[in-house]
Amino acid sequence: MENKKKVLFVAHVDSHIQAFHIPFLKMFHDYGYEVHVASHGEHVFESCDIKHDLPFERNPFHTHNLKALRQLKKIINQYNFDIIHCHTPVGGVIARIANRMSKHYKSTKMIYTAHGFHFFKGAPLKNWVIYYPIEKICSHYTDILITINKEDYKIAQKFKLKKTGKIQYVPGVGIDMDKINSIQGNKKKLCEELQIPINSVLLLSVGELNENKNHKVVIECLPNLPNNIHYLICGIGNMKESYEQLAKQLHVSNRLHLLGYRNDVIEIMKSCHIFLFPSKREGLSVALMEAKACGLVCIASRIRGNTDLITHQKDGYLLDLSKFQKDVVDIILRQQDDFPKIIQTSLKSMETYNLQTILKEMKKIYGLEF
Missing domain, CATH: 3.40.50.2000 (Glycogen Phosphorylase B;)
Incomplete structure (x- = not known):
């Protein structure tokens, strides 16, 4: 040796x-x-x-x-x-x-x-x-x-x-594309775990429950979205109780699901519809790359790193934090016809990050x- x-x-x-x-x-x-x-x-x-x-x-x-x-x-x-x-x-x-x-x-x-x-x-x-x-x-x-x-x-x-x-x-x-491609989603299993209807629309974020990851802005969107839309967060952190209290105040506790630390994040991603990433600061997010590779529609903050991974309205959406809530609601409710093309372009763009x-x-x- x-x-x-x-x-x-x-x-x-x-x-x-x-x-x-x-x-x-x-x-x-x-x-x-x-x-x-x-x-x-x-x-x-x-x-x-x-x-x-x-x-x-x-x-x-x-x-x-x-x-x-x-x-x-x-x-x-x-x-x-x-x-x-x-x-x-x-x-x-x-x-x-x-x-x-x-x-x-x-x-x-x-x-x-x-x-x-x-x-x-x-x-x-x-x-x-x-x-x-x-x-x-x-x-x-x-x-x-x-x-x-x-x-x-x-x-x-x-x-x-x-x-x-x-x-x-x-x-x-x-990101390990071979591993990601080998994993299948299971929405039925996930909905049963969360005790919500199988036809629910699932929004997902992955990241620590902290000020920087900024999940609060998405929670505040929920009252303006249909009741069949649920928000899942994979991650742990010191703002868990704060988020639960906010959801209670907004009367959306039954639509916010804090999943904690998970070993099956890719399976969860492949069981969801839209990935939300409202961070204030990032380097180059692995979670955002994985979400794109899993075929989710990705909506992210217009910040360093995210702008490397997403071209607005081509392979995802980049939103200014000052208008994030308003624009997220508009995209989810009014731009769904664009989602298939967005996903197709997004998947093609990921080979660079393999x-x-x-x-x-x-x-x-x-x-x-x-």
Whole structure:
């Protein structure tokens, strides 16, 4: 094992690795690399040889992150990685600083994927004041900076990377089209689970129940939609009680279904009709990609990332957040005749985001294939 090449994946939490990077761990494993993961948690990952549980905290100024920095520097010095690929804002900053402080700085290829900069058009001023300078500094310690949407790619052009550094645009982490195509929907089963009529029209959102995902605006639409229209949300979060209370006030509790964390999201998507995505901030949403690949009509907020995935009225709908509720009701009630063509175009557009396409592109970036 000593002579093997080594790669380290770094992220703030285990769940990020599990959700987005297992195919990439497997790819390195298949190429004979010794695969390491450094993240907060005790999860055992497929194709990971050594797991390092580090005390990362989401708040970049938390004292635990200093401890994580020291531990990560020690790990880098011990293992002398050929490649370090870091993700998430905290994981990305700490990994790059730790590598800069290590004795292997010059020999290790440092890659950072920005899954959506915290600074973007329309972001709060504090995001630009805090996160932009940090990223600008850390870019000096970066060999390859990967952005997953076009707005971030444009911003990244202002950063100065290491001497031979490159800025790359890769459209996300990919979705497994073969897996998606192999799964069937079962609306009858879903309606029975929810105890609603089989002829119900099902609206769906996927994402945490938090302020950013903005599910509230859809709940507020329900009184203006027919009673046979139900709204399902897959996800957990701190706004669950708030959403339930809002639905109660609007007298739509029987039409709001908070499904919690689900392992069968693709099956649920294929059992629904319309996917709603009113987020305030995104990088490049996997959930939105999956919804398009499942053949749902997708209605999303007109924000960074979503504008990469949808062309308005061609393969979905992009709505300004200020008019989201009004426009959603109008689309659902008055534009149904356009849905078949929208779905057909949407399905054709997804090959760019196929996992196999992304893996092929990443092999070139990693230097596994030329």
